[in-house]
Amino acid sequence: MANRERNFKFGYQNASMDVKSLSFAKLKSFATKLHAYLMQHGVIPESPGYQSIINMIAVDITKKGERRKLRNAEIKKLQTILYHLEEKRNFLTSQGDSYKEYLDSCMKNMAEKRGKKQKFVFPFTRQYFHIKNLQKRGLVPKFGSFKYSAKTLYDRGIILDLAGVSNKMYSRITIILSMDRAGIITFEGYFPLLNTQDLHVDVHYEDLLQTQYEGVQTMKVLDGMATVNVNLLIYLINKK
DSSP: OOOOOEEEOOOSSSSOEEGGGHHHHHHHHHHHHHHHHHTTTTTSSSOOOTTHHHHHHHHHHHHHHHHHHHHHHHHHHHHHHHHHHHHHHHHHHHHHHHHHHHHHHHHHHHHHHHHHOOOOOOTSSHHHHHHHHHHTTTOOTHHHTEEHHHHHHTTTEEEEEEOOGGGGGGOOEEEEEEEETTTTTEEEETTTTOOOOOOOEEHHHHHHHHHHTTOOOOEEEEETTTTEEEHHHHHHHHHH
């Protein structure tokens, strides 16, 4: 059994002492002073001789086993809780990883199908000239690009508001949605005749789905410039 020092410090100004190094006489003197000190400060009740402290020591020894059992029970309980928390953490981590892999797979498949699908574009329309311009510049996104006026998206209920812009100006504002990387939708906003710089912002499709899952009806896009209806925006993206 390892030897352990029993250090005591009697008063703030006295150095600590190892009782194992004290002679019996010094130990008895120290115990007497300590007993008087404890009674003086109300730690133990006053009584003739040492009966009160003897009773306290006896009670302490009697309850030592009981306290050990309670302590061991608490330790076991905490260990069980920690074990279950670790199991839950591992389960949730695994679920999160599986969900991310599934979502990435869905995004990739959706984008690949969209990239392969060649939708007919009516000649001489806004979308027709938009695609022709991209082809001419060699900038056609891998998974499609679609050009709208802000008024068209507003009339469909997708755009709810453009900050600081009158509804009368919506027909002059161009909004482009494109996807060159799987699962990342690029929003472009062009504001001719307005004192507003053009905007180009990427949004993760996963963020749109998370917003929809949380029951949030609207969100800001284009650096907070546009407020959109989340459900209708997701429907538009899926439809394309």
